[in-house]
Amino acid sequence: MNSSAISVRNLWKVFGSGGAKIPLDPELSALPSSNLLERTGCVAAVRNMSFDVARGEVFVIMGLSGSGKSTLIRCLTRLIEPTSGSVSIGGQDILQARPAELRDLRRQKMSMVFQHFGLLPHRTVLDNVAYGLQIRGTAKNERYARSREVIDLVGLNGYEGHYPEQLSGGMQQRVGLARALAGDPDAILFDEPFSALDPLIRRDMQAEVIRLHKDMGKTMVFVTHDLSEALKLGDRILIMRHGEAVQCGTGDELVGSPANDYIADFVSEVPRSDVLTLKWIAEPLAAGTPGDAPVLSSSTIIRDAIHTVMHSSSPVLVEEAGAITGQIDRDSILSVLRGVRAAA
Numbered sequence: 001m002n003s004s005a006i007s008v009r010n011l012w013k014v015f016g017s018g019g020a021k022i023p024l025d026p027e028l029s030a031l032p033s034s035n036l037l038e039r040t041g042c043v044a045a046v047r048n049m050s051f052d053v054a055r056g057e058v059f060v061i062m063g064l065s066g067s068g069k070s071t072l073i074r075c076l077t078r079l080i081e082p083t084s085g086s087v088s089i090g091g092q093d094i095l096q097a098r099p100a101e102l103r104d105l106r107r108q109k110m111s112m113v114f115q116h117f118g119l120l121p122h123r124t125v126l127d128n129v130a131y132g133l134q135i136r137g138t139a140k141n142e143r144y145a146r147s148r149e150v151i152d153l154v155g156l157n158g159y160e161g162h163y164p165e166q167l168s169g170g171m172q173q174r175v176g177l178a179r180a181l182a183g184d185p186d187a188i189l190f191d192e193p194f195s196a197l198d199p200l201i202r203r204d205m206q207a208e209v210i211r212l213h214k215d216m217g218k219t220m221v222f223v224t225h226d227l228s229e230a231l232k233l234g235d236r237i238l239i240m241r242h243g244e245a246v247q248c249g250t251g252d253e254l255v256g257s258p259a260n261d262y263i264a265d266f267v268s269e270v271p272r273s274d275v276l277t278l279k280w281i282a283e284p285l286a287a288g289t290p291g292d293a294p295v296l297s298s299s300t301i302i303r304d305a306i307h308t309v310m311h312s313s314s315p316v317l318v319e320e321a322g323a324i325t326g327q328i329d330r331d332s333i334l335s336v337l338r339g340v341r342a343a344a
């Protein structure tokens, strides 16, 4: 029994004619993208991807332009038809789903928020938000009541009668968010939703997503090419390159233990003290450290430990699950602040 919200196994999407045989061909499937294109005219946008998204998790898919993020997230609801592999949503294999089941899945279980809002220009905010409920057959009173509720949730109270063109980009994306929430889906999929927005509006929208996630606890899959957005939002981050997964882990795992030079380079600009926890820099407990020294949890972000460590006359003890597991001193903090990378 798999209790994941979304479970992906050996997923491939190959664009181009004859693409279906490429995952089955050991020689072709092992070719780098440029050679594959040259030999076959096909593009393997998603290559043999496997991962699970837990219920209530914010799972970020990130990578540079062309790495396959949009293709992957669209394969999850078959907006793009996968070439092979399996995707199961709440235990249901969606590659086997019939058209009616697929429609239900998209309407009721997995809502999508796109970069280019996709709002209906001749409908008001209220009607845009209510649209999904309307095609689902929800009675008018009920769909308007629900839509007003979610419009309120995303902070658009008072704009119910406005048309999309009367709203700023950030507000239009709030309508997109409200529309996705209206049907109370199990999961929300975001495809670079904020990349067209100004930086300040973008920050507001990220905070909005964090707040909504805290309040509602919905499973979210979020595509971005922005590492700081990924680190801010993601419980876990999957980094893609040329259609493949390079590393999947929490932000501090990616920064503290990059799988290879590509990831190390990717995260090299991230301020380590803002992401890593004490667990990454703790040293073994030394005999001379007093037992009554201050204690901090190993899950404390280094930045939040600076004050305590710098003001302590002795090393600070690091505690995990009720036991003292190590210590840190000023030098360990200063090495991180100076950007010295801990030995792997």
Ligand SMILES: Nc1ncnc2c1ncn2[C@@H]1O[C@H](COP(=O)(O)OP(=O)(O)OP(=O)(O)O)[C@@H](O)[C@H]1O
Pocket (backbone or CB within 6 Å): 015, 016, 043, 044, 045, 063, 064, 065, 066, 067, 068, 069, 070, 071, 072, 225
């Ligand atoms: N319909 C298509 N036909 C052929 N190739 C495609 C198609 N859609 C995408 N591709 C190719 O698949 C690869 C992955 O594209 P995709 O849009 O998924 O990447 P991405 O990481 O989302 O990029 P971006 O951040 O620029 O949106 C690219 O090489 C792209 O050219």
